[in-house]
Amino acid sequence: MNSADHPLDSEHIGEIGRHALIPDTVDVSHRTILYLEDVTVSFDGFKALNNLSLYIDDGELRCIIGPNGAGKTTLMDVITGKTRPDTGSVFFGQTLDLTEMSEHQIARAGIGRKFQKPTVFPEHSVFENLELAMHTDKRVWYSLFAKLRGEQRDRIAEVLQTINLTAQREQRAALLSHGQKQWLEIGMLLMQNPRVLLVDEPVAGMTHQEMDHTAQLLTSLAGKHSVIVVEHDMDFVRSIARKVTVLHEGAVLAEGSMDDVQHDRRVIEVYLGE
Amino acid sequence: MKSTPAFFSSLRADRGGQIFLAILAVVALLVPLLNLMVPEANPLHLSTYTVTLLGKYLCFALLALAMDLVWGYCGILSLGHGAFFALGGYAMGMYLMRQIGDRGVYGNAQLPDFMVFLNWKELPWYWQGFDQFWFAMLMVMLVPGLLAFAFGWFAFRSRVTGVYLSIITQALTFALLLAFFRNEMGFGGNNGLTDFKDLLGYNLQSDGMRSALFFASALALALGYLVCRYIVNSKLGRVVTAVRDAESRARFVGYQVEHYKLWIFTFSAVLAGIAGALYVPQVGIINPGEFSPLNSIELVVWVAVGGRATLYGAVAGAVLVNYGKTYLTAALPDVWLFALGGLFVVVTLFLPHGIAGLLAQLRSRKKTLQPAESSP
Ligand SMILES: Nc1ncnc2c1ncn2[C@@H]1O[C@H](COP(=O)(O)OP(=O)(O)OP(=O)(O)O)[C@@H](O)[C@H]1O
Ligand SMILES: [Mg+2]
Numbered sequence: 001m002n003s004a005d006h007p008l009d010s011e012h013i014g015e016i017g018r019h020a021l022i023p024d025t026v027d028v029s030h031r032t033i034l035y036l037e038d039v040t041v042s043f044d045g046f047k048a049l050n051n052l053s054l055y056i057d058d059g060e061l062r063c064i065i066g067p068n069g070a071g072k073t074t075l076m077d078v079i080t081g082k083t084r085p086d087t088g089s090v091f092f093g094q095t096l097d098l099t100e101m102s103e104h105q106i107a108r109a110g111i112g113r114k115f116q117k118p119t120v121f122p123e124h125s126v127f128e129n130l131e132l133a134m135h136t137d138k139r140v141w142y143s144l145f146a147k148l149r150g151e152q153r154d155r156i157a158e159v160l161q162t163i164n165l166t167a168q169r170e171q172r173a174a175l176l177s178h179g180q181k182q183w184l185e186i187g188m189l190l191m192q193n194p195r196v197l198l199v200d201e202p203v204a205g206m207t208h209q210e211m212d213h214t215a216q217l218l219t220s221l222a223g224k225h226s227v228i229v230v231e232h233d234m235d236f237v238r239s240i241a242r243k244v245t246v247l248h249e250g251a252v253l254a255e256g257s258m259d260d261v262q263h264d265r266r267v268i269e270v271y272l273g274e
Numbered sequence: 275m276k277s278t279p280a281f282f283s284s285l286r287a288d289r290g291g292q293i294f295l296a297i298l299a300v301v302a303l304l305v306p307l308l309n310l311m312v313p314e315a316n317p318l319h320l321s322t323y324t325v326t327l328l329g330k331y332l333c334f335a336l337l338a339l340a341m342d343l344v345w346g347y348c349g350i351l352s353l354g355h356g357a358f359f360a361l362g363g364y365a366m367g368m369y370l371m372r373q374i375g376d377r378g379v380y381g382n383a384q385l386p387d388f389m390v391f392l393n394w395k396e397l398p399w400y401w402q403g404f405d406q407f408w409f410a411m412l413m414v415m416l417v418p419g420l421l422a423f424a425f426g427w428f429a430f431r432s433r434v435t436g437v438y439l440s441i442i443t444q445a446l447t448f449a450l451l452l453a454f455f456r457n458e459m460g461f462g463g464n465n466g467l468t469d470f471k472d473l474l475g476y477n478l479q480s481d482g483m484r485s486a487l488f489f490a491s492a493l494a495l496a497l498g499y500l501v502c503r504y505i506v507n508s509k510l511g512r513v514v515t516a517v518r519d520a521e522s523r524a525r526f527v528g529y530q531v532e533h534y535k536l537w538i539f540t541f542s543a544v545l546a547g548i549a550g551a552l553y554v555p556q557v558g559i560i561n562p563g564e565f566s567p568l569n570s571i572e573l574v575v576w577v578a579v580g581g582r583a584t585l586y587g588a589v590a591g592a593v594l595v596n597y598g599k600t601y602l603t604a605a606l607p608d609v610w611l612f613a614l615g616g617l618f619v620v621v622t623l624f625l626p627h628g629i630a631g632l633l634a635q636l637r638s639r640k641k642t643l644q645p646a647e648s649s650p
Contacts, residue, residue: 080526107528119523121516131509132516138528140537143510192527 026093026110026195033058033196033226034079039088041074041250048074049085050250056196061222063237063258064230066247067270072230073116075247076198080113081106092196108138112194116201116230118181122174126165126184129173130156133188156191162217163187178205186217196226203236215239246270284500284507290586290630291503295496301328302492306485325484327600329556331593332491336498336549338576338592339585340542345574346582347506348538349518351436353570354443355546357450358418360564362547364454365417367467367560368401369410370478374471387469388462398460407474414551415544422543423536430532430539435521444567451565466561473555484556491552495589498545502585505541514538515583575618581628590629 026033034056041049049071056062064072077083078090081103090098098106107113121129134152136142148156160166163183168176173184182202189197199218203211211233219240221227231237237244237258244261246254254264261267285291305328308320337359344350376383380390385397403409425446429439457463476483505511517524517531525531554560563569572595580591595617602610625632 082522082526102530103522103525104528104530107526113526115523115526119520121519121523123515123519124512128512132512132524133527138513138530140510140533143513143534144505144508146509188527 027095028058028093030094031058033093035091037089039078039085041078041083041085047250052251054252056226056228059223059226061227061242063241063244064247065237065244070247071250072247073200076113076200079198080111110195112189112192113198114185114189114200114202118185120173120181120184124173125170126173127169129184130159130187130191133191135193159187159190179210199229201231203233211236284504288503290584294586294589298492298496302489306489309485310481322481322484325488326556329488329491331596332495333549333553334596335589335592336495337546337573338588339498339502340545341573341577342585342588343502344539344542345577348514348535351440352443353440354447355573356569357447357565358422358543358546359550361418362414362550363554363560363564364461365410365413366551366554368404369407370470370555371467372405377471392457414547418543418547419540422540426536426539430535447565447570448567451562454562454565466559468559470558478555487556494548494552499585575614578621579617579628581630584630587628587630
């Protein structure tokens, strides 16, 4: 619709059309896909987010770093509807007020999320995990009679390949290694075909090789999707980062390229401790 | 008709279900035959009492299927499922009361005896229509279904889960117990509904009717099993177990979790209502005791003993535990409750997957042993 200036727009619409059913209603005419303005979240008086403002561009890959307890996960909770902010506004594109929407509505509108602690459906096979995540009509009656179509199977096979789990497709997800679970969860994100991917600590428990693969995957997703990555592993962040936001005590402390941020006095203080 | 192939295809990988249905088919044919065709003097003759007893077990098995759907597959530990069973039973009981007509003690064709006794002059509005079999059958499903829907709507929307949900389901059945005890409710109070005479114009006490009811229970159980198997094998079934195992993941993937819980809870209540409706004509009475919280807890034990989330395990658990109950309450009436409690503890500690889990374990051990034996 209004997103004619988006370079990958036609392809994107084609993709949505292929998986059908939910119209592309995110209005990114101002190039910004996520707006957080003056967001405050407090738990029993403690401010996990403190007047935080953050803007994410359509197609951007953004890294968010910050010490433990800085509010990174809370930020994702706010975007995905798990936590309601006390004050402030959160918009998806120009029109969708995320503070008014429930978790499943936000997910269906096109925001996918990977949790900090990998959460997959443990009793289902890898294949079924991907099937459950797949972008399709997710209402009850539809699910009762749903049958996998050929192109949906192809899509699952494709994602299985991307996340290197083709050999494990029939395995129960509970039996996967930690790193494999991380990938399965990323795969589930891909199946949802979201506009925005929120990825909380994706490489915890991964080998170096797996990490490289994940870095490749996330960078390849940017452009077509907006990706927000929270990660503690600085080498990993350096390998994918274009723009980095540093959170501290629930607010943005610094923002810029990895080099800028690393040489910022306040950031050094926070990380090294006064 | 069109969906029959889907039902059967969902049975293909269900070894336990195939065995169960085969046994059920044999029993469904053999039991009426041994009762009706074999003369009483013959040692193979099955008494009408036994036919009715077995019919009761089948109704309990259907109820256990309903419980397994919500608890085993969706993780909702309902401690009030007996209420839906009882409501279905009451709906059937009301029809059976109307079938008595003027053959009651007071000979009043318009009113059941207990209403005459209470000096009521006319039939309350909620008894209207129950002289029609089709209407009563509709209510058998609709009343438990609507109650479950309304209850689930509030409970699931407020995201009540776990122990709290169990407690309020228990409160639900307890509240109904108290309500149905009251004479003013118009359901026969303490005594409930009884002294039934006919069903569809046929004498309820006749051997033929007993066998017919037994067969109908077997048929309902078989159909119930096939529908439940279809549901748990469908994508809806996979979503429901996904909700059980990782509820918030299911939400963030885009499922409206409340709707899935509500659907499965309501469907399960309807199934429980049908089981209750088949139960009442066989035992000849329905009274508020059926709402007793203890009944719902027993139901949980059946499913735990048989093994959760297998369906056939729930059936096996219901039949075995009730067989034990029949035996114990006759031989050592005081022991039953302790036995039930003990059974639950033993199963929880040593057999977390119940009998079905034990069988699966034995089978997989046999499988791993066989190649080892043949290799040297
Ligand atoms: N539900 C909650 N109730 C109370 N306090 C909370 C809650 N969720 C988060 N907090 C607190 O808010 C602060 C921010 O937590 P958050 O999980 O967002 O940090 P984080 O930046 O993700 O940290 P980490 O790097 O350790 O994952 C922490 O001090 C945490 O203890
Ligand atoms: Mg965190």
